[in-house]
Amino acid sequence: MTERKLVAVLTDVCENVKSDHNGFVWLTHLGPWKAPKVIAVFNTEWEKQQALISGWDMDFINQVNIALESIKSIPVGIYFDSEEACKKQSRGDWDKHLSGIKKFH
Numbered sequence: 442m443t444e445r446k447l448v449a450v451l452t453d454v455c456e457n458v459k460s461d462h463n464g465f466v467w468l469t470h471l472g473p474w475k476a477p478k479v480i481a482v483f484n485t486e487w488e489k490q491q492a493l494i495s496g497w498d499m500d501f502i503n504q505v506n507i508a509l510e511s512i513k514s515i516p517v518g519i520y521f522d523s524e525e526a527c528k529k530q531s532r533g534d535w536d537k538h539l540s541g542i543k544k545f546h
Contacts, residue, residue: 443512447474450508458501464488465497466524471539476517478542479505483523493521518542 447470455468464484470477481501483489492498502519509516520542531538 443474446512454504463492478518480520485525489523
């Protein structure tokens with residue numbers, strides 16, 4: 442039940458921030474629902490960098506924190522990645538790519 446709640450609140454955040462039209466395409470999480478790692482994925486590294494430079498990440502982090510707080514969950518990390526990086530570094534294998542989450546910035 443709580444994993445479903447986590448997915449539901451993160452889906453709401455995802456759909457909300459897609460309307461920013463800045464290259465953000467999806468998000469995912471790793472780990473337990475009480476302490477997930479949340480990963481925001483952009484199409485390209487350039488789009489990701491532009492979003493971070495513009496401060497988009499601060500609004501995103503706030504939305505994630507508010508959403509997770511509503512289900513009594515606290516993220517252990519919020520990361521930003523891109524489809525482009527996954528293709529380049531892991532040949533599009535997201536499982537492999539996300540296993541290296543400690544390298545994310």
